[in-house]
Amino acid sequence: MKSAVETLSPTRAKLTVEVPFEELKPSLDKAYQQIAQSINVPGFRKGKVPAAVIERQYPGAARDQALNDILNLKYAEAMQENDLTPLAQPEVEVTKYEDNGPLEFTAEVDIRPEITVPAYDDLTAEVDDLEVTDEDVAEQVQALRERFGTLKDVERAAADGDFVVLDLVARQDGETVEGAEVSGMSYQVGKGGMLDGLDEAITGLSAGDEATFTSQLVGGDLIGQEVEVTVKVTQVQEQELPEADDDFAQLASEFDTFAELEADVRERLGRGKRLEQAAAARDAVLEALLEKVEVPLPDTLVTDELNARRENIEQQLQFAGMTMEKYLEDEGQTVEEFEADLERRVRDAIVAQMLLDEIAKTQDFEVTNEDLTGYILRQAQSQGQDPQQAFSHIQEHPHHLQEYAAEIVRGKALAQIVETATVKDKSGNVVELKNLLPDGSIGDPAAQADDAEVTDEATGEAAATDAE
Known part of the structure; x- marks a missing residue:
């Protein structure tokens, strides 16, 4: 086989390939054998039909079948011979086949x-500096107390932070919307994330009261459409939290x-923030x-x-019950700004990915x-x-293992780059990355000498494809 390559642009090439008949013959013989196995010709046993007979009854069939096989094979060989890496399917034209x-x-x-x-x-x-504030610790302790909190009924109007049991129905043009009716649902006032206007509607309602408001559906076939929502509060409950003490x-x-619990919370928050700082360092080094x-890049x-x-x-937004318009509004972006930012991140x-592969x-x-x-x-963990x-x-x-292996290798390449870089926080302190363990703690350099995976896991492998 002979091949020549013409560079059309830095990202596109044209291969010209010539395959002599001697290299075509095995594919032709194979095609004749396969056709002979699939046809019945009087006077010949199945699979023993001569090529000449097949050609008379099915002219060109074997040549067409052989062409498909030989094109894929010789195209791959020519790409490898010329050290080219394809980025898309080729546009193939047969110029001679006699x-x-x-x-x-x-x-x-x-091509790459x-x-x-x-x-x-x-x-x-x-x-950014690694900082765990008293407010961070208090927030985590508060969340822990809420896990062990108890609810008690109260004879008053619902206020922010209360839990209410409610019935809810959405109607459009007087007809109940399918799938938009719930009963006996527990909801925390002020939590949000359900329907716009719900918190405002139920704040101030006592058990037995109801209110009607207009909102937009966040799911179903009518997502984004305005509906009339009627909500009735059947129970108001106040959460009682345990005292923050030794008990x-x-x-x-x-x-x-x-005090020991609080110190542990602070330590765990510090490890988490150290991992966040390492991820930020990875991104900053890669950007540099x-x-x-x-x-x-090919268009x-x-x-x-x-x-x-x-x-x-769009699928993620739909799953979260949010329209693109609402997302852009919350992000303070126009469509043009969103598209420009998305294209920049995709190109980066x-x-x-290409650069890490090369390294x-x-x-x-x-x-x-x-x-x-x-x-x-x-x-699996990241995807739930x-x-x-x-x-x-x-x-x-x-076959996915090959893709995973490529991502792991890129992660190792990026980890090596990050290790050689100088990363400091805004206060001028050098950020420790080389001995960072996957749990966010700093390991003993001597103990980690044989552990080649520490930095890979801590800095986050496959970061190059994580544009989102």
């Missing part, structure tokens, strides 16, 4: 552009004193690296990814079973999926 003669075809395809990896040992980045600490934790390169690749991201966002994500080529990163297991577990279902999915679709 009896007992060679096959010639061309293939135009979007050549990337020159910049030096990254001098990268610097700045992140509560013993009830809610393994600690004997409230991206500023040092300029990579052309079709960007468009396809934009459409996929846009569809995913694609370039980051990973120069490293001897190993992907172990432990790497894959940990990655699958973290993916049962880990067993995630592993079952992999057994049914093992």
Whole structure:
């Protein structure tokens, strides 16, 4: 086989491939055998029909079948021979295909552009200070107290923070909306997240009172449409919280004193904020690296990814019961600003992925079973999926393991870059990343010397594709 490549642009190439008949013949013979097995010709046993007979009865059938097989095979060989990485399906044109003669075809395809990896040992980045305030601790303690709180009925109007039991029905043009009627539902006043106007309507209502207001549905076939909502309060309850004392600490934790519980809450918040700081450092370092390169991208690749991201966002908003218009209003963005920001993030994500792949080529990163297991577990956790279902999915679709391995390698490449960078907080303190453990604590450097996964997990593998 002979092949030549013509560079049409930094992201598009045209291959010209010539395949001699000797390399075509095995595919032709295979096609004749397959056709012979599927037809019945008087005078010949099944599978023993000569090629000449097949050609007389089904002229060109074997050549067409062989062409499909040989095109895919030789196209892949030509791409590999010319060290090209396709980013889309090729546009193939057969220019010559004669009896007992060679096959010639061309293939135009979007390709991965050549990337020159910049030096990254001098990268610097700045992140917010790690700070756990008394208010942060008080908020967590309050949430813990609420978990152990009790409800008691009160003979007064509902106020912010109270729990009410209510009946609710939505109507449009006097007709009850299907699926928009609930009874005996418990709801905390001021919590929000259900229907706009609900909190205002039930505030001040006592048991037995009802109110009617206009709102927009956040789910179902009529999402976003205005309806008339009637809500009736059947019960008003006040939450009584346990005192923040030693007895509560013993009830809610393994600690004997409230001071010990509070100190543990502060420590856990600190570990969580340290992980957030590490993620911010990772993003900041990656952003600094991206500023040092300029990579052309095929328009079709960007468009396809934009459409996929846009569809995913719309599905998430629909699941959350929110329209795109409401989301943009809450974010203070116009449609044009949203689209520009989305395209920037998509382009950055694609370039980051390509750049990390290029860096990973120069490293001897190993992907172990432990790497894959940990990655699958973290993916399942982030998606709220049962880990067993995630592993079952992999057994049914093992080809995903290759994708996961690629993401893990990118994570290792990014972790290496972050380790070499200088990251400081706004107060000028160097941020410890190299010995950061997955739980947010700082490990002993000597104890972590053999643990190659610490930084990968802590800095967040597969960050390059996390544009959202």
